[in-house]
Amino acid sequence: MPDKILRVLVVDDNRDNADIVRQYLEATREYSVDVAYDGDDALRRFETAPRPHVVLLDVMMPGRDGWEVCRLIKSDPARASSIRVIMVTARDDLADKRTALQSGADDFLEKPLDLSKLLAALRRNAATLADSPFHPGAPASSATQA
Numbered sequence: 001m002p003d004k005i006l007r008v009l010v011v012d013d014n015r016d017n018a019d020i021v022r023q024y025l026e027a028t029r030e031y032s033v034d035v036a037y038d039g040d041d042a043l044r045r046f047e048t049a050p051r052p053h054v055v056l057l058d059v060m061m062p063g064r065d066g067w068e069v070c071r072l073i074k075s076d077p078a079r080a081s082s083i084r085v086i087m088v089t090a091r092d093d094l095a096d097k098r099t100a101l102q103s104g105a106d107d108f109l110e111k112p113l114d115l116s117k118l119l120a121a122l123r124r125n126a127a128t129l130a131d132s133p134f135h136p137g138a139p140a141s142s143a144t145q146a
Contacts, residue, residue, distance in 0.1 A: 005032045006126050009052035011042040011069065012088070013061040017111075021056065024115055031122070039064025046073060052083065054125050056118075057105075059089035059096070067103045074104030084125035088113065 008031045012018040018035045025031040034052065036042035039061055046052065055073065059066035066087055074080040087100040090111040100108045106128070107121050 006030060006054060006122065007032045007034070007050060007052040008122065009034050009036060009042065009045055009055045011036045011039070011055060011061075011066070012058040013037055014058070017058075017113075021113065021118070024118075025122075028119070038062065039066070039069040042069050043072060053129055054084045054086060054122060056086050056088055056109075059087055059091065059100075067099060070100070070103040070105050080104065082129070084129060086121055086125060 008025060010018050010021050010025075010033060012021070012035075015037060018037060022033045022035050025033045034045055036045050040063060042055070042057070043064070046055070055070075057066045057070055064072075066089070070085050070087065073083065073085060084106040085104065086107040086109055087096075087103075087105040088109045088111060089096055097108050107125055109117060109121055
């Protein structure tokens, strides 16, 4: 895990789910968490500084769904390498996993969220960011060993 706090944007139209994840992550003291409750709000928050390192992105939301939000976030190649998107969905089928990858997602979690799997996914994605030569200020990869 990097020495610095990882910035996470939680995007879920279900406020209860989003707030549970936020509270859980903040309690670990390893994460700074912001929450958006729809795709447009997520894109607005994503554009403000400081940008999140990881986006936990619900798939099924009114308005812009998670697939579209992911494609927009990952549309800039320079930006795409410095942020990880983890798709979160209640739908567990191979087609969704394929769509997640085609949308530019870096990882995939199924609902209901197993909080230990959530932490493992965040740590795995933080390690990938730390190892990326495109991530400005990335800590040395040895700091990412859990």
